[in-house]
Amino acid sequence: MANQKLFVSSHAPYWHNRSSLSAKSYNIMLAALPAVIMGIFQYGPPALGVVALSVSTAMIWELIMNYVTKRQVSIGDGNAAVIGLLLAMLLPATTPWWTVVIGTFLAVVVGKQIYGGIGCNPLNPTLVSIAIIMLSWKGLLDFDEALVNYDLGFYMVYPLAALKHLGTSVVSNYSVGELLMGQYPGAIGSTFGLGLIIGGIYLILRGMIRWEISISFLAGVFLTAFLFNISDSEKYAGPLFHLLTGYTLIGAFFLATEDSSSPVNFIPMLIYGACAGFLTVLIRNIGAFVDGTVFAILMMNVANPLLDKIRPKSLGKGIKHA
Amino acid sequence: MEVKTERMIAYSLAAILLVVGVICYAAFAKKAPEQPIRIMLKNTGGNVLFDHKEHMSESGYGIECIDCHHDLENEGDKPEACGECHIDDGEDAPTRPDAFHKQCQTCHEEGGGPVNCAECHAM
Numbered sequence: 076m077a078n079q080k081l082f083v084s085s086h087a088p089y090w091h092n093r094s095s096l097s098a099k100s101y102n103i104m105l106a107a108l109p110a111v112i113m114g115i116f117q118y119g120p121p122a123l124g125v126v127a128l129s130v131s132t133a134m135i136w137e138l139i140m141n142y143v144t145k146r147q148v149s150i151g152d153g154n155a156a157v158i159g160l161l162l163a164m165l166l167p168a169t170t171p172w173w174t175v176v177i178g179t180f181l182a183v184v185v186g187k188q189i190y191g192g193i194g195c196n197p198l199n200p201t202l203v204s205i206a207i208i209m210l211s212w213k214g215l216l217d218f219d220e221a222l223v224n225y226d227l228g229f230y231m232v233y234p235l236a237a238l239k240h241l242g243t244s245v246v247s248n249y250s251v252g253e254l255l256m257g258q259y260p261g262a263i264g265s266t267f268g269l270g271l272i273i274g275g276i277y278l279i280l281r282g283m284i285r286w287e288i289s290i291s292f293l294a295g296v297f298l299t300a301f302l303f304n305i306s307d308s309e310k311y312a313g314p315l316f317h318l319l320t321g322y323t324l325i326g327a328f329f330l331a332t333e334d335s336s337s338p339v340n341f342i343p344m345l346i347y348g349a350c351a352g353f354l355t356v357l358i359r360n361i362g363a364f365v366d367g368t369v370f371a372i373l374m375m376n377v378a379n380p381l382l383d384k385i386r387p388k389s390l391g392k393g394i395k396h397a
Numbered sequence: 398m399e400v401k402t403e404r405m406i407a408y409s410l411a412a413i414l415l416v417v418g419v420i421c422y423a424a425f426a427k428k429a430p431e432q433p434i435r436i437m438l439k440n441t442g443g444n445v446l447f448d449h450k451e452h453m454s455e456s457g458y459g460i461e462c463i464d465c466h467h468d469l470e471n472e473g474d475k476p477e478a479c480g481e482c483h484i485d486d487g488e489d490a491p492t493r494p495d496a497f498h499k500q501c502q503t504c505h506e507e508g509g510g511p512v513n514c515a516e517c518h519a520m
């Protein structure tokens with residue numbers, strides 16, 4: 076039959092499936108918890124301080140903007156809390172309190188609210204904030220400098236910085252098991268690879284994020300790093316190292332998959348994820364920055380409206396003469 | 398979940414976490430240990446991540462404090478900043494780079510440590 080693929084809807088009354096924005100937000104936070112707990116376990120109360128202050132101030136900024144813009148109070152949907160949590164996961168445990176407060180302001184107000192709130196932001200709010208912090212206060216996100224007072228019993232040099240500055244000879248200092256278990260210095264919630272993978276799989280299985288974006292992002296990182304590696308293995312690290320270090324895993328499962336700034340169709344999602352992965356490794360290997368994940372995803376966020384024009388158009392997007 | 402309930406949970410979460418955050422920052426801030434673990438020596442030639450613990454520990458290079466901190470008179474004394482004695486009055490006070498280079502290079506050349514610039518000025 077020709078009409079087999081048509082969307083068929085039944086008549087009212089409808090049954091609400093109890094899904095809500097808040098359920099989604101709390102699921103994302105739940106998925107992020109293993110990585111966050113590992114970070115707090117490793118770095119202690121200072122890490123807890125960063126996480127707690129980041130989540131709370133993100134919610135407070137959202138509340139303030141609700142009152143300033145005379146809109147309904149929206150902190151109940153948990154989106155601001157998610158933004159705050161993700162920002163904390165990208166920061167080192169020694170981040171000063173004022174950076175956290177400014178960071179959540181940049182994320183919630185500059186990254187989200189000025190565009191009209193949830194669903195209207197063209198860029199990932201967390202990444203907008205971390206990119207501005209990265210460019211404005213370079214030393215704050217230098218994990219080697221930030222964590223000089225920590226001795227956690229493993230090789231305490233940030234892997235991507237070591238790779239950038241000391242070459243591929245340092246790769247042997249990090250085993251896959253250590254990288255998966257977060258046995259290297261870095262951001263509070265970005266080093267525990269296994270926890271991030273479990274959280275990501277949970278979100279995919281619950282339908283909270285799109286697997287197409289995560290998998291294509293990881294495939295993009297893997298393939299690009301592999302090509303660089305086979306072209307010159309003495310200069311470029313292997314794909315596994317790139318997959319398990321830096322912001323790769325948190326980027327794949329928690330950052331690139333942000334609803335408002337990512338595509339909705341199958342092919343665009345694959346292109347978006349793969350290009351973000353490609354750019355990540357490109358920036359790491361031949362760019363000026365140690366980690367390229369933040370700028371790679373932001374660049375693909377910018378390309379998102381263009382990607383969404385690849386047919387079929389999504390419902391409600393790109394309607395001519397609307 | 399009711400919108401009102403969601404909002405109340407959010408208010409409570411924000412308030413509790415704010416208190417936790419302030420307490421953690423005020424009472425449990427990470428303090429520099431008595432003996433530094435690593436020191437980031439910032440300079441224009443490329444930062445040096447100096448592993449202080451590795452240099453002084455018995456399992457590492459086992460260098461005595463006095464070998465570098467030549468102002469220490471008694472065991473347990475805290476080293477002073479170079480500028481406390483070497484006052485920059487235009488006379489023979491060594492510059493910071495000269496002092497560090499002399500200190501590190503001499504030992505590295507004798508003890509087989511890295512001697513090429515980029516091996517230390519790496520970060």
